[in-house]
Amino acid sequence: MTTLNSNMQQDTERFDEVTVFNHSRKLRKEKKHDEALETLKNAMRRQWLSAEGIEKAGRQIIKHFKTHETKTMRVLVLGQCTTNWVCNCITASAFAGGMSVIADEGQYDNVMQELMAAASSDVKYDAVVLLPWHTRLLAEGDRDTQQRIEDEISFWQQAWNFVTGQLNTRLIQIGYDYKSPGHQGHHLGGQAGGHINLVRQVNEALRSNLPEMSFFIDLDQVSGMVGRETFYDARRYYWTKQPFSEVGTARLSEHIFAAFRTMVNGPKKVLILDLDNTVWGGVVGETGPLGIGIGDSPAGEAHRALQRYAKSLQSKGILLAVCSKNNDADAKEPFEKNPDMILKLEDFAAFEASWDPKAVAIQRIAQTLRLGLDSFVFIDDNPVEREHVRQMLPMVEVVEISDDASEYVHALERGLWFETMNVTQADAQRVEQYRAEAQRREVQSSFTSMDDYLDSLKMTADARLIDEQDFARVIQLLGKTNQFNLTTRRHTPQVVEKMLADSDNMGITLRVTDRFGDHGLVAVLLAVLTDHPMGKDGKAFEVDTWLMSCRVIGRTVEEFCYNSLLEAAQERNADFVVGKYIPTAKNALVKELYDRLGFEKIHTDDDGTVTYELDVHKSELRKTFLAKVETTA
Structure with missing residues (x-):
């Protein structure tokens, strides 16, 4: 049983659910609580647990969080149906995905009252999930279709205003659904005035009226992918007012967590692809570039479908990389010589083909792209x-697939790793930006002086006030950087x-270009003019x-x-620029930034937050290799 824990030796043996929970229970009795939780996480990441097991795991994880006073994010789930099991499964899905989340359940069909209670409580919710049920929408009566839609939208708009206003938090709105076509049947139900048609119209109205930067989960789509006969359970609804089956509960919770993860961290940034028997059929070292399975056969079509899906991800700003155990020249030949290939070498931001362990190669990809390992999704038929990657790099999402290539695309879609709030122009340009970055690295290797290299880039910087054109991108970056x-x-x-x-405050974006191309929008600065946080005389321009x-x-x-901060502070007659470093699990990179820039450390909080100040009157601009195009701060 030791192989249930990721730090043990590599083993591909599958364990059944009973064995998983018995082992977790044994570890808890031995006071090895973290190992017990790791056992559950590893089982969920490997898809060893049933839907019922996922809900059970959620209960155990919540109990551990509360007993050990674990720092968690909090989500409030309010529904027109019972949501207890949904909440447990949200915690389980989040934990498997590397986040500690407790989902609090509101009372049954008490949405507005629960929102008011949340506004007056001490709990700061990181998101609110609103889950409608169709009882009122489809109730008998004389209301026509338009009136029914308006009634529902009016109700939910009150809730939205409360979430985005008084609670000032993220909003996840779930759509309506139908369990069956009912007495109207499929044909009439889908026509104007039919229940199926009404559900789809109200969902479209919800989607189009949602506040900006909210996330909509189309329950009609979710249940349709699973199959409504599997997704819903009439007996459960009659007994508990919870309409979802165990399978439906688990799947809906996965979508809720995916929405939350996207709003907090953004989508995964990179899809890493194995080559042999993944991107194509067969082993290229044995068949040659023209002998691989990538054409007119069922298996060949399946591999082409994976290539087509991967290439389409680039339109959302998702990067592609290769990690293959192969000779480099052999691995690249199909992209250069096989006309049936959809993917080309230029589609990849990083290409690792060697005989090194794949965990080592993936770490090199992370260094090349300057991205954290938790940004990666890895697919490999072996x-x-x-x-090996799961155990050595637990932050990487590993796609669990069978040896049937026709299931590869579905497995990637089911993981929900690339769910995206919106797509900006910067997303569409990301692949080209990484290509230009590869050129920069190649040129850098020819310079012995960093200053000479930076000067050769001929960089320009365009600093501008945040405007309507950039606003969505700014919010996106705030949510995922x-x-x-x-x-x-x-x-x-x-x-x-x-x-x-407030004109005393500052909000600017920074765009950088060089002789290789446009980096796009690379920085956001928000600062406010305020009193000094430590009570000193003089005004502070606080970052x-x-x-x-x-x-x-x-x-x-x-x-x-x-320099932009210092100049803006001077223009506002501020005496200090004040900045804070608030440590997280991911931002150690900038821990010493203020120290390096000459700020003075003036206070450290118990949670590790460090406050710095810079005396505006004693500070000078710093050397930079960026030529200023425009300053509008």
Whole structure:
């Protein structure tokens, strides 16, 4: 049983659910609580637990969180049906995905009352989930279709205003669904005035009226993918007012967690692909580039479908990488010589083909792309390689697949790793930006002096006030930037709008270009003019948010941002620039940034938050290799 824990030796043996829970129970009795939880996490990541087992795991994880006073994020789930089992499964799904989340259940069909209670409580919720049920929508009566839709939208708009206003938190709205076509049948139910048609119309109205940067989960789609006869359980609803089966509960919870994860961290950033028997059929070292399975056969079509899906992810800003045990030249030949290949070499931001362990190669990919390992999803047909990566790099999401290539795309879709709030122009340009970055690295290797290299890039910086055009991108970056983010404050659009409405405050974006191309929007600075937080005389220009793309670290963009803050503080007659470093699990990269830039450390909180100040009257601008195009702060 030791192989249930990720730090044990590599083993691809599968364990049944009873064995998993028995082992977890044994570890708890031995006071090895963290190992007990790790056992459950590993089982869920390997898809060893049934839907019932996932809910049971959620209960055990919640109990551990509360007993050990674990720091967690909090989600409030309010529904027009019972949501207890949903809440347990949300915790389980989140824990398997690397996040500690407790989902609090509101009372049955008591949405507005529970929102009011939450507003007056001491709990700060990181998101609110609203789960409708169709009882009122489809109730008998004289209301026509339009009136029914308006009634529902009016009710939920009250709730939305409360969530985004008084609670000032993220909103996840679930749509309506139908369990069956009912007495109307499928044909009439789908026509105007039919129940199926009504559900779909009200969902479209919900989606189009939702507040900006909210997440909509289309329950009609979710249950349709599973199959309504499996997703719902009439007996459960009659007994408990919880309409979802065990399978439906687990699957809905996975979608809720995926929405929450996307709103907090953004989608996964990179899909890493194995080659032999994954991207194509067969082993290229044996068949040659023209002999691989990638064409007119059922298996060949399945591999082409995976390539087509992977290529389509690029339109959302998802990067592709290769990690293959192969000779480098052999691995690249099919992309260059096989006309049936959909993917080309230029589609990949990183290409690792060697005989090194795949965990080592993936770490090199992370270094090349300057991204954390928790940004990666890895797909490989070989169960031994999958298990090796799981155990050596537990932060990487490993796709569990069978040896049937026709299931590969479905497995990637089912994981929900690439769910995205919206797609900006910067997302669409990301692949090209990484191609240009590869050129920069190649040129850098020819210079012995970093200053000479930076000067050769001929960089320009365009600093501009946050405007309507950039606002969505700014909110996106606030929601997903983790590494170069000094405070990691996940502001809602409403909070940013209020901050920017005061002319004493500053909100700027920074775009950087060089001779290789456009980096796009690489930094966001938000600062407010306020009293000194430590009570000193004089005004402080306090940095609320300083986030930046890791792609431009070390190119004096940090110094340019420093200069922008100092100049803005001087324009506002501030005496100090004040900044905080709030430590998280992911932003150690910027722990010493303020120290390096000459700020003085003036206070450290119990939670590790460090407050710094810079005397505006004694400070000078710093050297930077970025030529200023425009300053509008």
